[in-house]
Amino acid sequence: MIDCFDIGGTYIRHGRLKPDGTVAEEARIKTPSGDWPAFVAAVKSCLQASDACPVSISLAGAYDRRTGLARVANIPSLNGLRAEDELAAALQRPVRITNDADCFALAEALQGTGRGKGNVFAIILGSGVGGGLVIDGKLVTGPGGIAGEWGHGPVVDPTAGGTIEGLPPFPCGCGLTNCVDAAGSARGLKRIHTLLSNETLSARAITTGWEDGEQKTSRTVEVYATLLSRALAMAVNLTGADIVPVGGGLSNEARLIALIDEKTRALALARYTEPLVVPGKHAREGGLVGAGIAGRLAFG
Template sequence: MIICFDIGGSAIKIGHAYAAEHVRPIGRVPTPGRDFAAFTAVLREAIAAAGVSPARAAFSIAGIVDPDTGIARVANIPCLNGRVLQRDLTLALGLPVDLANDADCFALAEAVVGAGRGHDTVLGLILGTGVGGGVVVRGRLLDGPGGFAGELGHGPVTQRVVGDPPVTLPAFPCGCGQSGCLDAVCGARGIEMLHRHLHPGASADSHAIIAGWQAGAARESRTVAIWLEILSGPLAVAQNLLGAGIIVAGGGLSNSRPLIEALDRELRSRVLCRVERPLIVRAECAIEPGLVGAAILGLRETREAVSA
């Protein structure tokens, strides 16, 4: 059995994994975000409560790991930020530890047991509070545990002159310290900021904006049209580079099937290799993808350790 943890800023989700298709969510506990000793104590309690000794502990984390130094950048959990996290968790738990970025775990789960099954290359696209992603090639993460590959949310790439009639947008600042990132304008908070910028005095959350667009409201329709234009260009570049068989969308914005279908149409009009079938589809993994992706990592490492 592999014990899996999906580490978020407010809660730690726990699961037991016996196979990629057999992951049992056990529950969740609050995240002790500022105290590493308290954080690892919560993990040890979960391991002790399992009743059997896990072969490994596998983690999905909302951060990235420097592939050269092993140092983690986990902005929303200060006690993990700046640590050589795999080493420190291995020492604290007394178990082999596997780590991956949460977007990578999502992509891995969808590639193996979700909407990406049967495709050699899968791009996972997170459209949540912000924008993220991960890439899986033949069932393996493209960059191992680093968490960088597929992160198209960051980098100064957003188109500035957009829409019909055209409007010139500023390079909106991003939480990563750069300006002009997709993360700043194409996640849920980003589309809300875009709406306020395009329509001064207007204030609506992402759900209301999408509902208004679906109902044909003029302001919301303009916002969504510009959002689609901003996002689909860089996404087309990613698709041209990777040649993904499928792009699987997750996160809160992906709950709108019409929005994902519209993004798919916009993308397919921009890529070099035109296809008639959808390229972007909604996620299908029924169990928490962070737990499932972490489980796949741990189970694979267990098999490879046994066969070595």
């Protein structure tokens, strides 16, 4: 048995890996902010004292296996810590930590839309833009554990295509400007709409307006999908993706994903005759399912 966790800035979700490979959520508690003893106690409260099952964690942050250091902006008590070692010592059991986008990528590659496919480039379109790469069933990580993270780096030209010429640069949380993350996240969609139309709408209201044929939201979605697809087509070329499953909040927007798919395939160098960018099968449960897979690979 392996105890699996999906740990984000808001919630800690817990489940146990079942023999059929599934992990159902059994508990959900608030993530203690900024307090290491409280964080350890919260994780401990989900475990059974009578066993010493290994723990596999999907973490909403970067984890560098080479240095052992975690970078987790939303959970200050974990940030900069040798998180696996510290948790293993505190819990008295083996601990494996995997980035949440990487967990989603593993879930899709081994038990989702990427089953039987070689190069699975799974992307997150939600409050941020992220990704993970699994090749022939093996997670690719690299220095810093950031392989597949296509969201950062100043690659989006705000004047691209002349469609939003004159818009100010998009600042990004990473310190750079005009990152894919700053324009391609749900936050970016809202920001583009505000800049183009001078009105503030939720991401859902924007996509709903577009689906209803409303003019201003339609322009926003066209600009958003164009900017995102240009960057995604480059990432598709780079990874040689066979499939690009989408997780995160925007993965619920089936028509938006279909539009991004169409635009991305039109720009990619390889010829894709089947849908390439698709909603992930584990868009909601990718953290827990992926933690189960990562735990099984690590602990057998």
